[in-house]
Amino acid sequence: MDALRADIEAHNRRYYVEDAPSISDAQYDQLMAELQALETAHPDWVTPDSPTQRVGAAPLDHFASVTHAVRMLSLGNAFETEDVVAFDERIVATLIESGLLSGAAADPDAGAAQAAHVQGTLPLSDGPAPPPGVAYVAEYKFDGLAVSLRYEQGRLVQAATRGDGAQGEDITVNIRTLRSVPLRLRGADAPAVLEVRGEVLMTRADFARLNEAQVARGDKPFVNPRNAAAGSLRQLDPRITATRPLRFYAYGWGLIQDAAGAPLQPRASHSGMLDWLAGFGFAVSPGRALCRGASELLRFYETVGASRANLPYDIDGVVYKVDDLRAQEVLGFVARAPRFALAHKFPAQEETTRLIGIDVQVGRTGALTPVARLQPVFVGGVTVTNATLHNEDEIRRKDVRIGDTVVVRRAGDVIPEVVGPVLALRPADAPVFDLLAVCPVCPECGSAVERPEGEAITRCTGGLFCPAQRKQTLWHAASRKALDIDGLGDKLIEQLVDNGKVHTLADLYKLADPSGGGELELSTYPRMGAKSARNLVEAINERRSPPLSRLLYALGIRHVGETTARDVARHFGAIEAIMDASEEDLLQVPDVGPVVAASIRRFFAEAHNREVIADLRAVGVEPQADAAPVGEKPLAGKTLVLTGTLPTLSRDEATRRVLAAGGKVSGSVSRKTAWVVAGEEAGSKLAKAAELGVPVIDEAGLLALLDGVSRS
Ligand SMILES: NC(=O)c1ccc[n+]([C@@H]2O[C@H](COP(=O)([O-])OP(=O)(O)OC[C@H]3O[C@@H](n4cnc5c(N)ncnc54)[C@H](O)[C@@H]3O)[C@@H](O)[C@H]2O)c1
Numbered sequence: 001m002d003a004l005r006a007d008i009e010a011h012n013r014r015y016y017v018e019d020a021p022s023i024s025d026a027q028y029d030q031l032m033a034e035l036q037a038l039e040t041a042h043p044d045w046v047t048p049d050s051p052t053q054r055v056g057a058a059p060l061d062h063f064a065s066v067t068h069a070v071r072m073l074s075l076g077n078a079f080e081t082e083d084v085v086a087f088d089e090r091i092v093a094t095l096i097e098s099g100l101l102s103g104a105a106a107d108p109d110a111g112a113a114q115a116a117h118v119q120g121t122l123p124l125s126d127g128p129a130p131p132p133g134v135a136y137v138a139e140y141k142f143d144g145l146a147v148s149l150r151y152e153q154g155r156l157v158q159a160a161t162r163g164d165g166a167q168g169e170d171i172t173v174n175i176r177t178l179r180s181v182p183l184r185l186r187g188a189d190a191p192a193v194l195e196v197r198g199e200v201l202m203t204r205a206d207f208a209r210l211n212e213a214q215v216a217r218g219d220k221p222f223v224n225p226r227n228a229a230a231g232s233l234r235q236l237d238p239r240i241t242a243t244r245p246l247r248f249y250a251y252g253w254g255l256i257q258d259a260a261g262a263p264l265q266p267r268a269s270h271s272g273m274l275d276w277l278a279g280f281g282f283a284v285s286p287g288r289a290l291c292r293g294a295s296e297l298l299r300f301y302e303t304v305g306a307s308r309a310n311l312p313y314d315i316d317g318v319v320y321k322v323d324d325l326r327a328q329e330v331l332g333f334v335a336r337a338p339r340f341a342l343a344h345k346f347p348a349q350e351e352t353t354r355l356i357g358i359d360v361q362v363g364r365t366g367a368l369t370p371v372a373r374l375q376p377v378f379v380g381g382v383t384v385t386n387a388t389l390h391n392e393d394e395i396r397r398k399d400v401r402i403g404d405t406v407v408v409r410r411a412g413d414v415i416p417e418v419v420g421p422v423l424a425l426r427p428a429d430a431p432v433f434d435l436l437a438v439c440p441v442c443p444e445c446g447s448a449v450e451r452p453e454g455e456a457i458t459r460c461t462g463g464l465f466c467p468a469q470r471k472q473t474l475w476h477a478a479s480r481k482a483l484d485i486d487g488l489g490d491k492l493i494e495q496l497v498d499n500g501k502v503h504t505l506a507d508l509y510k511l512a513d514p515s516g517g518g519e520l521e522l523s524t525y526p527r528m529g530a531k532s533a534r535n536l537v538e539a540i541n542e543r544r545s546p547p548l549s550r551l552l553y554a555l556g557i558r559h560v561g562e563t564t565a566r567d568v569a570r571h572f573g574a575i576e577a578i579m580d581a582s583e584e585d586l587l588q589v590p591d592v593g594p595v596v597a598a599s600i601r602r603f604f605a606e607a608h609n610r611e612v613i614a615d616l617r618a619v620g621v622e623p624q625a626d627a628a629p630v631g632e633k634p635l636a637g638k639t640l641v642l643t644g645t646l647p648t649l650s651r652d653e654a655t656r657r658v659l660a661a662g663g664k665v666s667g668s669v670s671r672k673t674a675w676v677v678a679g680e681e682a683g684s685k686l687a688k689a690a691e692l693g694v695p696v697i698d699e700a701g702l703l704a705l706l707d708g709v710s711r712s
C-alpha cells in the first residue's frame with residue numbers, strides 16, 4: 001500500500017503540477033481503484049495523507065497561494081451501471097431516513113428507488129404527479145481543470161486553481177485574459193461575495209492549431225487538450241496565457257455572501273443556481289438535463305456517450321448531482337468528494353502503450369502511409385494493435401520514435417491514431433524514423449519512392465509494376481478514355497489479379513493472344529461464359545495498335561490527364577521518345593509545366609515501368625502516332641478577336657475552344673491579331689480589322705481553323 005501510495009503521489013505531481021502525465025487516466029484510475037480496494041479491506045491502514053483521502057496535489061510555490069474559503073473537492077467515480085444504481089439507492093435510503101423523501105418507498109417490495117419521489121422540488125408545474133425517483137441534474141464532465149473565481153461587489157478579484165482542495169495557486173492575471181470570464185458580473189443584483197466554480201478547457205480544434213504553432217516554433221507539442229489547457233493557464237507570464245484559446249464553463253459555486261457577511265442561498269436547486277449564474281454572464285454547463293432515478297441517468301449517459309465525438313471539446317464522462325440543495329446538505333461529504341454527486345466515466349478514449357515499430361502500407365495509388373505497430377492496448381472499447389501515423393510530416397511533427405511510450409486515441413468510430421509520445425519515458429536510443437527509399441510491397445515491388453515537391457504524400461513510382469497499384473492501374477488502363485476495353489470490369493480485374501493471372505498490362509495482351517488458351521480460361525470466370533470471353537479477347541486485340549495518346553493516358557502517370565497525354569503524344573510522336581525525354585524536353589510541349597514534366601520523368605525513370613513498356617512491345621502492342629500534325633496545336637501562338645453573335649457557338653464556348661486549340665482570345669484588334677471572327681451585329685472591330693489588314697472570318701472559318709484544316 002505504501003508503494004502504491006508513493007506511485008500515485010508521483011503521478012499526481014506529474015499530472016497536476018507539471019501538466020505532463022506519464023500514464024493514461026485509465027491506468028491511473030486503476031491504480032487508485034487498487035489502493036481503494038486494499039484500504040477497504042484494511043481500514044486500519046488508511047493514512048490521512050493517502051491519495052484516497054486528499055484532492056489533487058499541493059500547489060507549486062512559484063505562484064502565490066490562495067486558501068479557498070470553501071474547499072474544492074473531487075468527485076466520486078463510477079464506471080459501471082451497478083455503481084450508478086448503488087449511488088441512487090444510497091441516496092434514496094438516506095433521504096427517506098431524513099424525511100426528505102416519502103411515498104411507497106416504505107413498502108420494501110415496491111423497490112425504494114422506483115417508488116420514491118422528492119418532496120417540494122422540481123418540477124414545479126401543477127401538471128400530473130412527477131414520475132417517481134430522486135431528481136438529479138446530469139451534466140458533462142469536462143476534461144479540463146477546475147478553477148474558482150471570486151467576485152466582490154460584482155468584480156473579479158481573484159482566481160485560483162483547485163490545488164489540493166484547501167489551497168490553490170493564484171492565477172488571477174491569467175484568468176483575466178479569458179474572454180469567457182466576465183470581469184464584472186452582468187446586472188445590478190450581484191451579491192457582495194460570489195465564488196464561481198467551473199472548468200477551464202480548450203476545444204480540440206483550438207488544441208490542434210495551438211500544437212501546429214508550437215511545433216512551427218520548435219516548442220514541444222502538448223499531449224492532449226487537457227494538458228494544453230492546464231499548461232496554458234498555469235503560466236508565469238500572463239501574456240502567454242492571453243494567446244491561448246481557453247474557455248470557462250461554470251458548474252458550481254463556493255462562498256456566497258451578502259454585504260453583512262451572511263451566507264446567501266439564492267435558489268433552492270442546483271439547476272436553479274446554474275440559471276442564476278448564467279444570468280451574471282457565465283457560460284454554464286451546456287447539454288445538462290434533469291433526470292429522475294437511475295434509469296434516466298443511465299439513458300443520459302448512453303446518449304451523451306454515443307455522441308460525444310461531435311462535441312467540440314473532450315468530456316471524460318458525465319456528472320450526476322442531486323438537484324435539491326437541502327437534500328445535498330443532508331447527504332454531505334466523504335473525505336474528498338460530495339456524497340450527492342457522482343462522476344460516471346466513459347471508457348477511456350486515450351491509452352498509453354509502446355510503439356514497437358512503424359510499418360509502411362502502400363495504397364492503390366502508390367501513396368505510402370506509415371502505420372504504428374503497437375503493443376496491444378484496450379482503448380475506446382476495442383483492442384488496438386496498430387494506428388495510423390498519416391504521413392512523414394506528421395511523424396516529424398509529433399516526434400514519435402520507435403520504442404516510445406505513446407498516447408493512442410480512439411474516439412467514437414474514428415480510426416485509432418497516435419497522439420504523441422510521452423517524452424519522459426523515451427529510451428535513450430530511440431531512432432528517428434525515416435520513410436523508406438524503396439517501395440515496401442513485398443520483395444516484389446522495390447520500386448523507388450519519391451515525394452514530389454510541395455506534396456505531403458510519399459509515393460511508389462512503380463505505377464505499372466507495383467503489386468499494390470495493380471488493380472487500380474489495370475482498371476484505369478481499360479477505362480473508356482484510355483484503351484477503352486469493353487467487357488473488362490473491375491470484378492474481373494480483381495479476379496484476374498488475385499489469381500495471379502495478370503500482373504501488368506502486358507499480361508492482359510498475353511491472355512488475349514490467339515495462340516494461347518486465354519479465351520477458354522476467361523470463359524470459366526464467374527458471369528463470363530464463352531461469348532463474353534470471346535468478345536473480351538476481341539476487344540483487347542483491337543487495342544494492339546492504340547493511338548499513342550491513349551496508351552500514354554492509360555499508363556496512369558500522375559498529373560497526366562487526357563489532354564496532357566494528347567499534347568505530349570503529338571509532340572513526341574513515339575513512346576520511346578517520351579520515355580527518353582528529359583524534363584527540359586518535356587517542358588517544350590505547350591501547356592506542360594514543371595509538375596507534369598517531373599511526374600512523367602519520374603515515371604519513366606523507374607526501371608520497372610520501362611520493363612512493362614518493353615513487355616508491351618514484345619507482345620505486339622504498336623502505338624500509332626496521333627492524327628493531328630506533330631508538334632503544334634492548330635491555333636498555337638495565334639491571337640483571335642471575337643465580335644458579334646455567332647450562329648451556333650456562344651461566346652464562352654468559342655473562347656474555350658480557341659484556348660483548347662492553343663490560341664488566345666483578345667478583346668481588342670491590333671497588328672498582332674491573327675483573325676477577327678465576326679458574327680451578326682459585329683461592331684467597330686470590323687472597321688479596325690479592315691484598317692490594320694487583319695483577316696476576318698465567320699464561324700465556319702473558325703471551325704475549320706479549330707480542325708486544323710486551313711492555316712495562313
Ligand atoms: N494520468 C495521470 O497520471 C493522472 C494523475 C492524476 C489524476 N488523473 C485523472 O484525474 C482524475 C482525478 O482527478 P480529480 O480529482 O480532478 O477528479 P475527477 O476529474 O475525476 O473529478 C473532479 C473534477 O471534475 C471536474 N468536472 C468536470 N465537469 C464537472 C462538472 N460538470 N461538475 C463538477 N465537476 C466537474 C472538476 O474539475 C472536478 O475537480 C483521475 O480519475 C484521472 O482521470 C490522471
Ligand SMILES: [Zn+2]
Nearest residue numbers: 439445460466
Ligand atoms: Zn510499389
